[in-house]
Amino acid sequence: MKHSEINVGDTVWVVDTDFVYPMYSTWIYKHAPIYAIYYAFGHKPSKDDCFTVIAKAPHEHASEGMLYLVKDKGIGSCYIISRQGLKTESEV
Amino acid sequence: MQTFKVGDKIRVRQWDDMAKEYGTYTDATGKEHICYPSSFVQGMKYLCGRTGTITSIDQSCEDIQWLQIEWDKSMKEHWVIDNGSVELIQSEETCKGNKDISIGDTVYIIDDEYIYRSYADWVMAYAPKYAAYYAFSHLPDSKNDVAFTVVAIAPHEQSFFGMLYLIRSQCTRACYLVQEKGIEKKNNTAETDSKKLDIDEGACVCITDSSKVYPKFSQWIKDNAPEYAEQFAYGQIPKEGTHCYVVAKTKPTLTGLYGRLYLLRDRDTNACYIVREKGFAFMVDTTAAYDNNSKICVGDMVEVVDNQQTYPNYSDWVLFHAPEYAHRVIYEKEPVNQNTYEVVAKAPHGVRNAMLYLIKSVYSNECYLIDEKGIRKLKVRI
Secondary structure, eight states: OOOOOOOTTOEEEEOOGGGEETTOHHHHHHHOGGGGGGBBTTOOOOTTOEEEEEEEEEOSSGGGOEEEEEEESSSOOEEEEEGGGEEEGGGO | OOOOOTTOEEEEOOHHHHHHHHOEEEOTTSOEEEOTTOOOOGGGGGGTTOEEEEEEEEOOSSSOOEEEEEESSOOOOOOEEEGGGEEEEEOHHHHHOSSOOOTTOEEEESOGGGEESSOHHHHHHHOGGGGGGBBTTOOOOTTTOOEEEEEEEEEOSSGGGOEEEEEEETTTOOEEEEEGGGEEEOOOSHHHHHHHOOOOTTOEEEEOOGGGEETTOHHHHHHHOGGGGGGBOTTOOOOTTOEEEEEEEOOGGGHHHHOSEEEEEETTTOOEEEEEGGGEEEOOOOHHHHHHTTTOOTTEEEEESOGGGBOTTOHHHHHHHOGGGGGGBOTTOOOOTTOEEEEEEEEEOSSSSOEEEEEEESSSSOEEEEEGGGEEEEEEEO
8 A cells, every 4th residue: 555645744643653663863863853852762652642743754774764753742752653654634 | 148069059140139239330331240249240141040060169259259160051151150149059968869879870760750751851951962862751661661870960940859860771771850759779788689679581681791690500590490400501601792581580588698690591592591680781672573583593594585674884783782793794785685694693673673683694704784574594504
């Protein structure tokens, strides 16, 4: 299945937490340092939680594809996740 | 004027407050300054409200102290301030805390009610280099996060709450901010170890000091883990860097006799070793990834089936898990598909939940780091 494109500002849902990168602090320092403090290092979000995409950038290994920094709409914690772990509004 | 000691936490007084106490004067250029005995001038006004720690004191006059301050927020400017322009936040004695916990100490969480899950400002002010490791909005995982190392200590912005400690999990490396009441320093006596240290069976560890291995301590096995007697590698000492699982530990009733020892089982060979606590370090628990690939072990012969699964730049992995092969790894290049290689090291990816293998060519000494998806085990073993 081909996924639709996700852009910064989009609302997304986490559908598979296996695609979360809980310890990829180097990515966040490189691509979204202002959000580093909100990165929930070592933890994963709950499945089906709703988030806002606040940054996107590729994994350092191109084969891993694009990664998204998503921010919890409640408390504001951030997680790094790849496209396969996300669902957009149009895919709901 | 109030006198201070080195180590005191201070805050620069507000301009209006000083102006009221000492008065002001205007210089020839029209700039307003605070009157003697304060030496606070217009250009220092932006310091008002800033906090810091006194690092040295020069007392040239009887009452006036000249204070050198190390600012809490990342400020590069250096000012020497007189003692009339600052106020005490916390004395040096209080800063030390009443538990004598200092940076580098190992501590345990005794009450997670005292953890600050979202105090980002503190982390950014006092330990910005740990910002991306602060587990924002989360509590420690009781299964993996057992022992912690103190990495920063500083007061809460409201002094009533006392000192806060940024502690880093020795297992997951995640950081948590906690009040003094929520942690307890590790006591080195065996009795206390048995109460506080709770390394669960199944934890992933890496042997870091082979001098802490007891290769001939058969009695311990008999007393504590007789079911592993056959797997006990009597007389053998594992290599530093060997990855193991904790399979047993000294029974609480016997800690006084033996101290706290652990039985570690080599992930690849299943050989068991008795190791003292300081002889190993925690690794991130990647049991799931390991089990999925348990068929391929170090020493196995494999065939490369997809060389696009190679990690051509992941030198950190090599340096951490197999430094002895660092000089042989070929970066920026892939191994040849369908060629045969020997697995010389295996360990989890540092970020992803996947197992990586360091493979060495049977024709040369060239090594490559590759994902499990890129290799297939052959039915031969050297």
